[in-house]
Amino acid sequence: MTNRAEALVDLSAIKSNIATLKAKAGVDLLAVVKADAYGHGLVPVAKAALEGGANWLGVALLEEAIALRAAGITAPILAWLVPPGSDFQSAVDNDIDISVASIKALDEVSAVKGVKRPRVHLEVDTGMTRGGFLDEWNKIDAPHLNSVEIVGIFSHFARADEPGQAQNLDQLVRFKKMVASLESFGFTNLIRHLSNSAATLVDHVSAFDMVRTGIAMYGLTPDLNNLGNSQSLNLKPAMTLRAKLHLVKEVPAGSSVGYGATEKTKSDTKLGVVAMGYADGIPRIAKNAGVFVDGKRAPIIGRVSMDQFVVDLGANSPAQSGDWVTVFSTGTNGEYTADDWGAASGSINYEIVTRIGPRVPRIYQL
Numbered sequence: 001m002t003n004r005a006e007a008l009v010d011l012s013a014i015k016s017n018i019a020t021l022k023a024k025a026g027v028d029l030l031a032v033v034k035a036d037a038y039g040h041g042l043v044p045v046a047k048a049a050l051e052g053g054a055n056w057l058g059v060a061l062l063e064e065a066i067a068l069r070a071a072g073i074t075a076p077i078l079a080w081l082v083p084p085g086s087d088f089q090s091a092v093d094n095d096i097d098i099s100v101a102s103i104k105a106l107d108e109v110s111a112v113k114g115v116k117r118p119r120v121h122l123e124v125d126t127g128m129t130r131g132g133f134l135d136e137w138n139k140i141d142a143p144h145l146n147s148v149e150i151v152g153i154f155s156h157f158a159r160a161d162e163p164g165q166a167q168n169l170d171q172l173v174r175f176k177k178m179v180a181s182l183e184s185f186g187f188t189n190l191i192r193h194l195s196n197s198a199a200t201l202v203d204h205v206s207a208f209d210m211v212r213t214g215i216a217m218y219g220l221t222p223d224l225n226n227l228g229n230s231q232s233l234n235l236k237p238a239m240t241l242r243a244k245l246h247l248v249k250e251v252p253a254g255s256s257v258g259y260g261a262t263e264k265t266k267s268d269t270k271l272g273v274v275a276m277g278y279a280d281g282i283p284r285i286a287k288n289a290g291v292f293v294d295g296k297r298a299p300i301i302g303r304v305s306m307d308q309f310v311v312d313l314g315a316n317s318p319a320q321s322g323d324w325v326t327v328f329s330t331g332t333n334g335e336y337t338a339d340d341w342g343a344a345s346g347s348i349n350y351e352i353v354t355r356i357g358p359r360v361p362r363i364y365q366l
């Protein structure tokens, strides 16, 4: 069977990005492969990241961590969105480190029976006000912590992609205080980790013992405006999204296109019907994006539908029904990028790649 759409994933780009980031960080690197490796494919990407020098893998869900173990991966894995009531027993049985952010979760984790003690990273809230211990931190005492093996302490930046922001320094100072308070209970050799991709790229002081890089290992910038694009950061975008032209047809000027007849052709032209739609993760509200074909950009015209969208190829386009077109790629030849699609839909590259749907096969290139 041939595909009507594909996400080509360049695993050598992932390896090269990991090497670049690790060299920048100068400490251990945890490759963040949650959400199906940001849409790139969990297991192949995790393996490539480890080959590229990643020391750890990080995921949100316990299921994601278990899927990595089921694929035979033995590297250390941390899962950080594991609420009370989760199957902590299988976390321990599968050698998965668990992030704990509340006394309730700590109680449940410490109740797990087995030969091995549960391995825990304490997540602390240093100012993002999302996950992590806040006031409950002061209720923790050493006996409480002795029923588990405290392996690490970590927090997450809210504004690392805005290097000048005072909140970054505030979070760093609070993190150091919380580390010191944990060490005062006698815990030593803690893995301290705070930096995400943005901090890894611009803030060396926050690297501590390990960095957690997500978006940058996929070759994408954490923030186009503040940090620059992939190229300027020396990163290689790993995903190329392409689809087939279901149909190419000539239409006269003044033809209204798509649901709601929101746009009309301005002149006689050729339109291409691209075989992908919002069910595949193409944002319905995208404006000023499109595809790259025959060396030039062809912008979207009209609304994106569930399975297809229409582009204006121009009257002289040589494109034929059945041709491949590039939805986004590295941008080095003028293609649209995931950054362009993010900007075109009031969103960010993270959302563009993670929402590529399960109907789109991932094709791996070594």
Ligand SMILES: *Cc1c(COP(=O)(O)O)cnc(C)c1O
Pocket: 032, 034, 080, 156, 195, 196, 197, 198, 212, 213, 214, 215, 216, 222
């Ligand atoms: C998603 C996530 C990361 C990775 O963030 P990027 O900006 O993609 O590098 C790091 N740490 C935690 C806790 C996360 O949830």
